[in-house]
Amino acid sequence: MDLVLAKAMPEDKANAERAASNVFAAAQGRLPGAGRIADIRARAFEAYERVGLPHRRVEEWKYTDLRVLMRDVLRLAEPPDASALRRAQAAVEQAAFEGAIKLVLVDGMFAPNLSDVAKLGKGVDVQTLREVLESSASDAMAGLVLSTTTDAMISLNTAMATDGVVVTIAEGKALRRPLHVIHVSTTSSASHFTRSYLHLGDGAHGTVVESFVSAESACGYQANNVMIVLVGNQAGLSHLRVKADAADAVNISSEIIAVGSRAKLNLFDMIRGGAVSRYQDFITLAGEGAELCVNGVNLLMEKQHADTTLVVDHAAPHCVSRQNFRAVVDGAGRSVFQGRIIARPDAQKSDAKLTMRALLLSDQAEADNKPELEIFADDVKCGHGATSGGLDESLLFYLGARGLSENDAQALLIRAFLGEAIEGIANANLRDFATSQTERWFKARR
């Protein structure tokens, strides 16, 4: 980089990039994979460095300016030691989803002793990213897992990912127990990166829950997670994610998903913790007749910032997508929903609907809802709606006149508001789990 450019660059950006540069250099030797893998990482890091942390002039990141919210990329977290794993265990128990097979990642490293790999049945294969990247036999797989996009945070993840889970579910296999991927942070003032992969073969069915939690006393960490998901033809996946990070943490999760012909994906994204949280899901309805149902809930207070950004790409005919998001924002919280629906020229008979509603509980609360349609096919049915506002005073008075305190009346109305999104979860156990997670938010708010 020449001197003139460096001078013209805002100081923050320059600092951030220097920090990131050091982070990548310092992490060499900790990043699994040599040869071709190391090349992919180096190129990904160059791609990241060219643009740096996303900021408000990058359209997709307009409302979540990481130059301001993150400032820089922190040093890579140390692999967890025995004491970190003990603290992680308590957090894992708190987060547990009953009956599920746990796959636990602590500070970016797979933790076999906290996981239930032995309980996996036939037809389900779980490897760690580390194993895949270090085995020369799975070179093709490595390339697939590390596939990337133009998004800076995904490029950074490609460069820095230390571990992850690589899950393949065989053709026709129906998972009897849900998989629960639990990301635990025990570290403070450090970053960690995981890259995972989930493949459901044709006709396979399963439930995958993902939780993002922190161990006691972990603070100020930055988590960056990417998962690549392939849902085979006529396969069915229920996927629920909950971010419940430490109050001053940053957590950016990206998911790149392809849904096959007549396959069904039921996805739910919840944010109820962290200082800065973002889901960015890039979903391609790749096969004819694929069905997608995404629901999401952002629950915010104090100065929390939560962003759920989806790109739903109808790339084949006769696909259906339903998106339904709810935000409840208290304090000086800020909720962002961005939903872009694309209907490609071939995607005739696309049927897409997107609804985003925000409930603002204080004068400082903010919600930014941005629905977008990009329609290239002529025979489609696409619609969107976005609203934001406070609780209805006349409803509050009615409930008060029936004996409910202001707090209880508010809570009843908020639960009903959230229920509209939670009802979209197809699996009853996942629905109960989502409800219990929202109850934790109510408890924290009191």
Add this chain to the structure above:
Amino acid sequence: MPLLEVRNLHVCVEGREILHGLDLTVNAGKVHAIMGPNGSGKSTLSHVITGKPGYQITAGRLLFKGEDLLAMRPDQRAAKGLFLAFQYPVEIPGVTTMNFLRTALNAQRKARGQSGYSTPHFLKKARTAAKQLNIPQSMLKRGVNVGFSGGEKKRNEILQMALFEPDLCILDEIDSGLDIDALRIVADGINAMRSPDRSMIMITHYQRLLNYVVPDVVHVMSKGRVVKSGDKQLALELEASGYAQFEDAA
């Protein structure tokens, strides 16, 4: 001691005075009817008694069972035994009627230091009360008033009154929007609730309701005051002669 005592009540909305020194006394066990033309302040009175925000009380007293109502929040008034059947009951999507009824009833009981009803006990009570009002069970599973007809909404108000067993019921135009059959069901529900310890204030434009629920006392309101009180004969006179005669008296 009267159950409700309103003395020299002055109420403003956005700086404009609506009630100009209203007096009203309701004794235990009595059914009062308040009649009067549009804009005479009838609904304002019901809102102020139950504590709806947006009204400034600039003078006067409001006592319920001898206690100052103006110092209580709406939920505290409800727990004390005050009930308003709304002229326009609100719709609450996503909250089933059954859940709403139970939450409200148990909140009131809790505020009074009583234990909450168990689910089976509550369900039995609610189903029995619903049956008497010709409310189908399926309605109880729907969102509160969501998709209910005008008549169903009013019956739902009476159902709540029957479950909460308040000491003072204010019925704000409970007869509006009801056909003759629905009016009879609602009136039967109200009559079934009459008792020596329970009082009612029925706000209405029309004599018709009073054929079904016969009041002990009838008041005429005009321009923010009670201008005349009498027995049920007064309502019949009004029906014949209209409200115009009172416009000057006020």
